[in-house]
Amino acid sequence: MKKVRVLVSVLLAFAMLFSAAALADYSVDTLEVKIWDNNQLAGLQEIADLWTEQSGVKVNIQVVNWDNYWTLLEAGATGGDMPDVFWMHSNNAEMYMSAQKLLDLTDYIANSDVVKLENYYQGITDLYSKDGKYYAVAKDHDTIALLYNKAIFDKYGVDYPTDDWTWEDYKAAAEKITEASGGEVYGGACNTGNNQDTFYNIIYDFGGYVISDDKKVSGWNNENTLKAFEFMGTLFNNAWAPQPMLAENGKNILFENNKIAMDTEGSWMIREFYDHEGHEDYAWAMLPYEDVNGNGQCDEGERVSIYNGLGWAASADVKDPQAAWDLIEWFSSYEMQLKQSELGVTMAGYIGCSDAFMNAFPGMDISAFLKMETEGTLVFRPYSKYTSRWEDQATRDLVTIWNDPSTTENVLNTLAADMNDLLAQE
16 A cells, blocks of 8 residues: 555656646747766756657757766856857856856755655765855765676686675785786776776775865875875786776776776766676776774775766756756756666766666676665865866876876975965855
């Protein structure tokens, strides 16, 4: 009986969404939507097309790669020709909100029977709010897990990763594979741009941080951050693919070409690996932890997953604000967030809708991503007003450490000083 009541309530809510879209009187016949991930295009277009069936407004979703996406958005913000609806990210949200380039959604949310902010991840909602106003609704959330190639582990006689692994266990396996293969295969890889999906997690596992909670102080020169980089230095020397190789290929490409055995990746990348030939050899485990307390068990804060969430936003100058909001509301509804998970697009921004995502990839167990939420510690991706500035600088300057780990302390001290200067300007 309970299941029947739940089904009825879902169907009623679904009907309410359809009827609201059908009754609206819009001044546009097409909404232009920009995103940067081609892996999500098909699923999101399917969801958008359902709205089109009821609203009569076509939704044209276009994919623009990450770098060009922000160039396009900046040019549009300056020239007054931004997309109607688009993704917002923690790197740039504060700048666009401060510049009043995003449609204020506060009143729309207050009047919505569909979008109730308490149903979404608090960290994501906070990210897209400023001075009591809201400028985006959570599209999704993500966690990080450890991907490994069983065939490579079998070939070199190394036990598969488990959810009980420490970072020392990871290091030992990575070194063994690298040595046994004679350098033909590396245990793992990490580029300087792989912050959320690799080294940010290690920093926080070791007790370090990237930015203080009040966003006023850099953590690059924190003593525990230094310990994390000293640990990674041993991997640079003995187990991770060298920087020149990474300069030519991302670690996901190296993994798919059997050049690395393990790869820490975000949940947004599952589709990429699932669709790759040979994915039957791919498996996932939770991220390793760092036994800081030395008691042989994983305590709170010792296994961290950095998490983030994109937001559905609209241009402040959008031609038809109501149409833009109605599409955002549609994407953000329980029903469409659930469908997003079922289609394997991404985990949901709506709390409780992500279990379906675990079943979207038959034959591949991806439960590690949800276990990172329940058995690990979630830390929201470090950000501030000028995230892209200090993060881009780190991506450039950390190359020195990747090539020569002995420079670690000097590089981190410089990064901290420069980042503190930027934070002082915010």
